[in-house]
Amino acid sequence: MFELPLVITSKRTRTSRKLKYQYINNLSKKYDGINGISNGQTELPTPENSATETSENEEVGQQKRRRIRKRLKSIIGESYSDLESDEEQPVEEVDNEERKFYRKYEKPQLTFEKWQCDPRKRTPIQRNRINYNRMNRIQRHGLRRMETSLAVASRTNKTFFHATTQGYQLFDPTYGRANTFQLKHIGTLTSLLHINVLKRKWELAYKCFALLIRIPGVDVRTLWGLGERILAERQPTRSLEFLQWMSSVYSTKLPFADDVNYRMAPVFTKGSKTHTPKYTTTWLWECLIRYANGLEDLEMDSKSAAENFQSLMDRISEMVLGPPYMDDPEVWFIYALCHMVKADTLSQQFDPRLTGSARDIASNQVIQHIQNTKSHLQQCSSKGGFTFPKRYIARQLAAFEARLYGKIDAYDMD
Amino acid sequence: QNSQNEEGGKKIFGPEARLLFIRSLQFTLKRQSRWLIEEQKLPQEFDKLVKIIWMKLLKSLENDDNNDEFGEQEDGQTFDSNEDQDRFHELARRRKDKNRYRLSLVSTLAILYMSSVQLGIPIYTCDLIKWTMSGRLPYFKSSEKLPESWRVQLPNYYLGVLEGGKGPQEGQLFTHIARLCTKTDFIKEFNHRVNYECLIFKLVLSNVLPPEFYLFAIQLIRTTSEGHDFELNPDTKPQSWIDLQITAYFLLTIRWVLMYDTESYQVRWIHALIQRQKRQEVSTDTIDQNILKLSQTQKPTQKVFEWTDEEMAQYLSWAEEAFLPLQRNDERLKIDQRIAKRKLHKLFPLESETFNTTSSQVFQSKPSFLNELQERYAFFQGQFESTDHRREEQRVEDDRIKAINSFENLITQELVTEFSISLQQLRLAIKNISHRCFHRLK
Amino acid sequence: MDDGLLPQHFPTGAQLAVGVRGSSMYVPSQEETGKNGGWVRHFEDDMPFNLNELQIGKDAIVLDDPSTFIVEDDDEDGMESLRNLQDDSPVDDEVLDDDNEFNEQWKETIIKDLRWERLSPSIPSNFSVFQGIDFHKDPMFDTRYGSPISPQDYVPGTLINDITQSDYLAAVRRKSKRETEKLLMFDPVVNDLFVAGNIQTARDLRSNSDQQTVIAFCSGETNSILKLAVLPENKLHLANGAQWLQELFAKNVDDELGTFASIDLKASIKSIKIADVSSLLGRCSDTVGVLTENALHFIKIDNIDPQTSHISYSMHEPLKSTSFGDFPFADFVFNPWELQQFAVVDIKGNWGVARLPKAIKPGSRIRFLPNLKGSIFDPEELSNWKRIEWSSSYSKLLIIDASKMVELDIENDWQLEVVQAKTWSYLRDYRRIDDEFGALLTSKEIIIVSTKSGNEQVSRVISWKHCLDPTDQTLRLSIQKMPLGFKMLILTCIFSKGHDKVYVHGFCHDQDRHLVQAVNGPILICMPHVFKGISSMHFLPYNEEERWIASDTQGQKLWLNFLFKDNSTNRLMHCFLTNDELSDPQDQLFVTPERMDAVPSLLPPIARHIDQVRFFIGQTKVTMFEEPETPIAPDSEIFQNFGYQLSEAINGIVESWENQQMDIEQVQPLLSDLTNVPTKYESMEELESLLHQLSEYYRDLGIVLTDFKTISKLLIKEETMNFDLFFSKLLQCWDIVTPNSLSVTRKVFDSILWSILRFYKSANYDKIETELRESLTEPYSEMISHWDEDESQLMGDQTSDD
Ligand SMILES: [Mg+2]
Structure with missing residues (x-):
């Protein structure tokens, strides 16, 4: 009942997908034909789609480029991200029908679905309704070109195909899945992992996780959240270490290749030139919050929380120099919060009895952090697509500054 | 998968591949026979009998070789690799014409059973199935235990057969025994009375x-x-x-x-x-039995949900001692990837010391x-x-x-x-x- | 645009999962209170109420059971055997017996082996063929019990044809070989098969009475009967609602009392709805909408008798799908701001808005509003599953199929594909929470979306990755909201037709609806009495929403009553979630095994063979327990005789081996086949030592006797050399359960012992092996030469070979 942490491809499911997409593509071609949309230009060349519209020739070119890129990558020494390479491959070059379908759509990196919130994309209501005659024409056309593929398909696939094309859905998710010994036990371990995390049985959950990541084919990127949670309960320091491991091993500065049929959605599982992986932001957030709260237990290294905090800020300052972090508003926001926390603590510790240069140094420090907070927030806003309580922060910063001048007026904190 | 594509040149096909496949089966059969002698204390003659029946089978293959086609594949086995697929389709169609005996890992179990019958050793199909499904008897993933050079050469569909799939289902083992009886003249020549x-x-x-x-x-x-x-x-x-x-x-x-x-x-x-x-305290045999039950249910999650902590711990220990060893470290990983993997494993060590709940102690002292x-x-x-x-x-x-x-x-x-x-x-x-x-x- | 209290990506919102807690906001330290800086997070650990404390009730009670259900619907002959046994007069009629068998056979073929669930009606247990009646053998003449329409989802003829004409039936016939894999399909249009909602009749409004909670559910063998009943408000949130609910539904049987309005719609019901009216309207609806196979029915509740709870109703003229277009309806929804208005969508995505006539008079018809029609048809979308919902305002609609969500404004004439799910996920369900929030279930996440009218568009607020199988197309959502302290808790429950687990996750928002958070969770609950999966689930309405209790809820005991339908039995059941302590049902000393009544036997009936069997059992019992006769001779004599005869026999055989060509068959004779084995002796040790001596003697001749140690390892998983030890271990087990254990165990031991003791000559096998090996030709002879190579050696060899 839970999602398996690996990509399953069995002959049966592959064939059934192939049949389905062949049919869908036939339908959609006919439909476009009826509606007078010219061939080849099935999609209106919207800005984000034009990038994915590639002719056959261009596709070959892209593949070539990808190969070169890969080679370059290993030369540059970025090869540690190559754990990815066993998955970076296109799903099946053979499954053209599926590729044809997928190529038409933008593949979002931030979410599983493409969410459209721009009112400018509104169109007038589609008034033309589909009727039986037209539907029938499309369906007949869709089936006509399927005869050969269906003739060689297995009975199961045929039935699956007919059920799907009649608008029915399959009842049993395990239907058609290769339920081998291997997959059954991976499935059992996965279920046990989830069940024990839900029941907060951390020791059992830990063992499930430790076993799963040792099974070849199991992709830790689909499980890292659970791993983080388990470690956070057992050995909090380790959980940060794990997130750091995720971020360093699975980071990439390559653009997301839109023309590849990935089996795995990038959200939660990977990054690209334009997408900071979730484990990296999670790592930064967790570091920030734990260091700020001084929560970090010090058994691992003798560093104090303050030192940890400083090293976090140093790290972020390096990160924001390059993609994808430099364009990620969330990373900038975290950076800003680092300074805000600093400003808060320093202004708290500020001793109003100080005089002279000592006072200037101390207050300058606070002012500096406040300034940094503001400028990083500025950066954050300029990247767009990120909202935060601006006025609230502004009020807080003002309050920090006020502490320096001893004016402890009542600031409404709500 | 993909690296196999790259190494595709090394793959062999046709009769040559089939021979290597049969040799791989022999390799696995030998491992099974050794396991039974070592773990179940069977007499040394058991191995001899397994060998005799195997040779009987080879003999019958000799006869088949005249009108040979290749491609042994159990129904319901899966091919998780995309290459060779068309080729396999072709073969599958040809195979349907003839109702010939198809060698697979189930054949090895059948041979073990027949050897026991000849020797009058009380091993039954249920025993073999239990040992198989609990990952004790060499069976699943036996493709991974082959010498590396064989693995590289074997076509993917044979590797698929040697993976073991679901294990014998719905009386498959019995039909294999029956078929092998014909093939090896077992009825005529051997002691075939079952105790x-x-x-x-x-x-x-x-x-x-x-x-x-x-x-x-x-x-x-x-x-x-x-x-x-x-x-x-x-x-x-x-x-x-x-x-x-x-x-x-x-x-x-x-x-x-x-x-x-x-x-x-x-x-x-x-x-x-x-x-x-x-x-809560059960013997190894019962654990194996439970693993078997789990593997045979359609929806293992349903079962798992009702497990007590002890049962979960038992399962996890089984997974560590029997399931994990079946897995093979991916040798295709580059050195830096391996280092990364090792580091990950270090973050999540599997030492039994770290797992110090009462349940694991219970588990360590299994009753007989x-x-x-x-x-x-x-x-x-x-x-x-x-x-x-x-x-x-x-x-x-x-x-x-x-x-x-x-x-x-x-x-x-x-x-x-x-x-x-x-x-x-x-x-x-x-x-x-x-x-x-x-x-x-x- | 007002900033939320928490930072987040726009329009992505907060994306949470186990171990992923999203972005946070720093709350600086406050000198006055001496508080250190803290954090506000999307993932709230500190709810006044802990989801993890919720437990499901131990048992569920069945409220409505539309059919007589047999758990394993493929065991007809078991019932047969029961009947035959009860029938005291043995029927010695060969012909009838054959008849029965024949009927069994085709019934079997038709009913069980067609692996549709209950596509054919289940044959009731009391169905029997009477003797003497001329029974037609043609299956065509079989009386089908009761239901003219199958209670199953409609399956198109072409599909059935396709299956029956292909080798499907052939596969069924050779049932001896394999059970064909179950083909399990479902009609995705089937939605809620029951609903509990608030109804306020016109009379209630006039008399200023409160709304009443009405439950509407489908019943009957074919799911075509709609039943309505009033749930008394004062009992809705009793600690354990089970009892009064059961009583209420029990009255159902008694039609005279009229608690339940029962309406036969003559077609399978696919969905039932009661309008979810906007709180702005300050009133509730009085209409129940029901979607059936071919039409939409609207039942207007005219009056609910305050004393008897009798429901009087009138019905609008059904709205046939043909009056809308060429395709059947897939979903419909009431306008939350205008009670007479509703919208429909058909299976291809054509939608329209219609209006109910104010009064039900002859000739008054439901009319579609001109111009308020359109389509979201997508040739790529194959599934019939569609959803239609009202969005943030009375002119905005959401139309959803598996791969997109379209928002449209019927007044301002625009539409927008808000969600496009063509790549990584599919949409599975959508539930309206209130005017401002909705919950969208995808194959990957539960997403709380904001439909605030202030927003330009529907947008994501917060999501939770549920990690459930993304290929499960039957995932559906059920939600329940309830005020808790200063927050509103929104429970989202995911259930499936594939299993009996419900995945519950919680979200909450504050009174201003600025701060939306996920609560600590999720939890997984297991529904009792569910055999395959859950088809619908609903909480009973929590009518305290208006009374937002702004009090500390720490320690507040919650009882969340919900109803659900199991999709294999179609039974309507009640259960509850609570954070209160559950009292254990008293452990009865005598627990009757579960589902015992439903289990038929696998064995064929004994019928006319009763006497033989009875005689056999009696006879065997006598011999079994008869006292062991004292041996006729002392042990020494017995064993001496036995030893002599045995060695004679062995010698004979060994000699024959030398002289002639032997078959492998004879290489391994059983001792008990060679001579009479002693059965009446006293000392096991004597026997053992005799056998030991023999074994020693023959070892020199290269002849081996079966090693008892090996056998005992296989039988009792440990090596016991000693007969006596083996015996006493068995005795320890059996001593407690049987009288006469000593003699009986002895008998068992003897029987086992003589069934395993054999001897063989090792050299014989060598000889056979050599002969065989020599007869093999290339390439097999080369192959077999590797047999005895060590595994590691082989590994080494191979690598050096290449
Ligand atoms: Mg789609």
Whole structure:
């Protein structure tokens, strides 16, 4: 009942997908034909789609480029991200029908679905309704070109195909899945992992996780959240270490290749030139919050929380120099919060009895952090697509500054 | 997958590939035979017999080679690799024309069974299935234990066959035995009488029944069957599978005895039998049995959800000691990837010391099979004695039948799993045996 | 645009999962209170109420059971055997017996082996063929019990044809071989098969009475009967609602009392709805909408008798799908702001808005509003599953199929594909929470979306990755909201037709609806009495929403009553979630095994063979327990005789081996086949030592006797050399359960012992092996030469070979 942490491809499911997409593509071609949309230009060349519209020739070119890129990558020494390479491959070059379908759509990196919130994309209501005659024409056309593929398909696939094309859905998710010994036990371990995390049985959950990541084919990127949670309960320091491991091993500065049929959605599982992986932001957030709260237990290294905090800020300052972090508003926001926390603590510790240069140094420090907070927030806003309580922060910063001048007026904190 | 694409040049095809596949099966068969001798303490001659039957099979392959085509593949096996697919399709179609025997890992189990029959060793299909499905007997992922050079050369569909898939399903093992009997002239040349006594004995023990059920069953068998009734035969129909026939006799005995010996076995006695003990401390054998049950259910998650912490810990220990070793480290990983992997494993170490819950301690001291058995008998008796005598009097005939039915159903479900057969198949065997009994009891 | 209290990506919102807690906001330290800086997070650990404390009730009670259900619907002959047994007069009629068998056979073929669930009606247990009646053998003449329409989802004829004409039936016929894999399809249009909602009739409004909670559910074998009943408000949140609910539904049987309005719609019901009216309207609806196979029915509740709870109703003229277009309806929804208005969508995505006539008079018809029609048809979308919901305002609609969500404004004439799910996920369900929030279930996440009218568009607020199988197309959502302290808790429950687990996750928002957070969770609950999966689930309405209790809820005991339908039995059941302590149902000394009544036997009936069997059992019992006769001779004599005869026999055989060509068959004879084995003896040790001596003697001749140790390892998983030890271990088990254990165990032991003791000559096998190996030709002879190579050696060899 839970999602398996690996990509399953069995002959049966592959064939059934192939049949389905062949049919869908036939339908959609006919439909476009009826509606007078010219061939080849099935999609209106919207800005984000034009990038994915590639002719056959261009596709070959892209593949070539990808190969070169890969080679370059290993030369540059970025090869540690190559754990990815066993998955970076296109799903099946053979499954053209599926590729044809997928190529038409933008593949979002931030979410599983493409969410459209721009009112400018509104169109007038589609008034033309589909009727039986037209539907029938499309369906007949869709089936006509399927005869050969269906003739060689297995009975199961045929039935699956007919059920799907009649608008029915399959009842049993395990239907058609290769339920081998291997997959059954991976499935059992996965279920046990989830069940024990839900029941907060951390020791059992830990063992499930430790076993799963040792099974070849199991992709830790689909499980890292659970791993983080388990470690956070057992050995909090380790959980940060794990997130750091995720971020360093699975980071990439390559653009997301839109023309590849990935089996795995990038959200939660990977990054690209334009997408900071979730484990990296999670790592930064967790570091920030734990260091700020001084929560970090010090058994691992003798560093104090303050030192940890400083090293976090140093790290972020390096990160924001390059993609994808430099364009990620969330990373900038975290950076800003680092300074805000600093400003808060320093202004708290500020001793109003100080005089002279000592006072200037101390207050300058606070002012500096406040300034940094503001400028990083500025950066954050300029990247767009990120909202935060601006006025609230502004009020807080003002309050920090006020502490320096001893004016402890009542600031409404709500 | 993909690296195999790249190394595609090394793959071999055609008769050459088939030979390598047969050699791989031989390799696995040898490993299995060695495991049985080492772990189950079988005599050294066992290996000799396995070899003899294997050679008999090779001999028959020699004859087949004239009109040869290749491509051994079990139904229901899966191919998780996309290459060779069209090729395989082609083969599959050709294969359908002929109903020839297809070698697979199930064949190796069949050979082990036949060797045991010849030697009169009480190993039954259920034992082999249990050891297989619990990952003890070399079977699953045997492709990964082959010498590396073979693995590289073997085409993917053969590697798929050697993965083991789901394991033998729905009486596959029995049909393989029947087919191999034909192929190897087993009936003509070998001792093919199956020892029914020991199977009945095992069934009686595993169902916590008193010894008279053994005697009843043996008596029923002796009165209603003839010598050749328990001889292996080349018939592939479920009613001809010997282990199933013996099992059918066992079920029939239980039903009849419980039905007509109302004095000795009260309804509450039957109820007590149904209340099987859910034990926390179990022997290795029971754990293996549980793993088997798990592998045979359609939806393992359903089962897993009801597990106690102890059962989960038992499963996880099993996974660590039996399932994980079947996995093979991916040798295609580059050095830096391996370092990264190692670092990850270090973050999540699997040392048993880190797993210091009470349950793991429980697990370390597994009771022996007999200790567990004694406690199960004691539990049953306790259960029986604790029930109210007075209720017995109010019972009607109907209650008795209901109780028998549900007890029988419980056993049936377990048997279906243990022998890896379908209910349908068991039903046919029972039907056949009960007709035989009716006929011969006259 | 007002900033939320928490930072987040726009329009992505907060994306949470186990171990992923999203972005946070720093709350600086406050000198006055001496508080250190803290954090506000999307993932709230500190709810006044802990989801993890919720437990499901131990049992569920069945409220409505539309059909007589047999758990394993493929066991007809078991029932047969029961009947035959009850029938005291043995029927010795061969012909009838054959008839029965014949009927069994085709019934079997038709009913069980067609692996549709209950596509054919289940044959009731009391169905029997009477003797003497001329029974037609043609299956065509079989009387089908009761239901003219199958209670199953409609399956198109072409599909059935396709299956039956292909080798499907052939596969069924050779049932001996394999059970064909179950083909399990479902009609995705089937939605809620029951609903509990608030109804306020016109009379209630006039008399200023409160709304009443009405439950509407489908019943009957074919799911075509709609039943309505009033749930008394004062009992809705009793600690354990089970009892009164059961009583209420029990009255159902008694039609005279009229508690339940029962309406036969003559077609399978696919969905039932009661309008979810906007709180702005300050009133509730009085209409129940029901979607059936071919039409939409609207039942207007005219009056609910305050004393008897009798419901009087009138019905609008059904709205046939043909009056809308060429395709059947897939979903419909009431306008939350205008009670007479509703919208429909058909299976292809055509939608329209219609209006109910104010009064039900002859001739008054439901009319579609002109111009308020359109389509979201997508040739790529194959599934019939569609959803239609009202969005943030009375002119905005959401239309959803598996791969997109379209928002449209019927007044301002625009539409927008808000969600496009063509790549990584599919949409599975959508539930409206209130005017401002909705919950969208995808194959990957539960997403709380904001439909605030202030927003331009529907947008994501917060999501939770549920990790459930993304290929499970039957995932559906059920939600329940309830005020808790200063927050509103929104429970989202995911259930499936594939299993009995419900995945519950919680979200909450504050009174201003600025701060939306996920609560600590999720939890997984297991529904009792569910055999396959859950088809619908609903909480009973929590009518305290208006009374937002702004109090500390720490320690507040919650009882969340919900109803659900199991999709294999179609039974309507009640259960509850609570954080209160559950009292254990008293452990009865005598627990009747579960589902015992439903279990038929696998064995064929004994019928006319009763006497033989009875005689056999009696006979065997006598011989079994008869006291062991004292041996006729002392042990020494018996064993001496036996030893002599045995060695004679062995010698004979060994000699024959030398002289002639032997078959492998004879290489391994059973001792008990060679001579009479002793059965009446006293000392096991004597026997053992005799066998030991023999074994020693023959070892020199290269002849080996079966090692008892090996066998005992296989039988009892430990090596016991000693007969006596083996015996006493068995005795320890059996002593407690049987009288006469000593003699009986002895009998068992003897029987086992003589079934395993064999002897063989090792050299014989060598000889056979050599012969065989020599007869093999290339390439197999080369292959077999590697047999005895060590595994590691082989590994080494191979690598050096290449
Ligand atoms: Mg789609």
